[in-house]
Amino acid sequence: MTLTVLETGPLATIQDRGRTGQAALGVPRSGACDQRSYELANRLVGNRPGAAAVEVTFGGLVLLAGADVVVAVTGAPCPGVPLNAPATLRAGQVLRLGPPRSGLRTYIAVRGGVDVPPVLGSRSTDLLSGLGPAPLQPGDTLAVGDAHDPMPGVDLAPVPDPPAGEVVISVTPGPRRDWFTDAAWTSFTTQRYGVSSNSNRVGVRLEGTPLERARDGELASEGMTLGAIQIPPSGLPVVFLADHPVTGGYPVIAYVAAGSLPYCAQLRPGQSARFTC
């Protein structure tokens, strides 16, 4: 059983829950950026947690089914496909994702999971570290694994689409909050940032008024985890997503609260975001 990639759009990769437990060796976690949508897609087709799915950035993916398969599409809503519901794709049928109405990343789970060889315990593509399968290319064929568990008996998961307008992201103060003035913190938690087109799976780069530091000097590189908001010398925040490096040398002013991480993964260039503590 296979799916053939006919077109990929700007970027399509294989993702799962990522490589945990190996950060001490310099191996980043990677995995689906929007874990919530990814997990939902797997649940809708009765996959076991951790099955590999396709993460599509800004639509454009076209898949041809080589046999009858059950798929579910979640995350950024792309026209042309059934959303948040299991659907059967018959042999010879094509799944074509249009550009999403809101959000950035769409997940396609196939019943049985995408069966590519795991690398260091995960099937995720890590763009920063060059681990896992290469980004999808037209002509690639994706093997589909065996189904293990019964279908969940759910027709539709009623979940909201990623917001289209300004997104409010909950944060908690980070380990280097004290490297910034109180005025900088106020500016950080009140200003409206724009999402830069220079964003990717490593991080969301933001545009706005630079933040002022309370102290100079270099920070010795330290461990960082998902949702770290680094402030490089430009004074403009970078929110770390799935492919972030395991250590970084710029002070982390705040961390994104776990519940807000999926929203960060769905921010698209040009959208605006505010942080609230």
Add this chain to the structure above:
Amino acid sequence: MRLLPAGDHALLVELASLDEVLGYYTALAEDPPEGVVDIVPAARTVLVTTTGELDGLARRLGAIEPLAGSRGTGDLIEIPVVYDGEDLQDVAELLGCSQREVIERHTAEEWTVAFCGFSPGFGYLTGAGDWDVPRRKSPRTKVPAGAVALAGEFSGVYPRESPGGWQLLGRTEVKIFDQDRRLAALLHPGRRVRFTDTGRR
């Protein structure tokens, strides 16, 4: 020791020195609290990520005593090096000695992997010697895999081709990171390293 907040699932332990980091990491890695999924030592800190709740983790982390003398207790790996690096002469000038003496110092040292970062399997090695070598003024866009280098108080070996600003002493054919190997990273925290001179240039 200071415990600093790092989001809903992690705490950052700040320590006084690299030696304390090594000792703390060794003590923690031997008996990690339940729920801990990742421990990332760095130059002055250890980041601990958990699936559990943070209050309990903070109590456990605060009670850990860094093991004294953790440097030099891990297993020893030999890495044969061809010392023909492009920056060997610059390093000799920076240290005020000859190229030969740089090689002798580098091979005489017993290095310890203090932590990893930068890219998968890149180990930051520290020695007992007084190494303090600035990075190159302009980083190279391409450093080949296996390049043996110095920067600051650290030595390292590039696991794969990547950009980099460290001063290149030579190269090794040892595979530092092999994703198909059971232990993909050769240089994991605590291991000791001795570089040997193959004599080839």
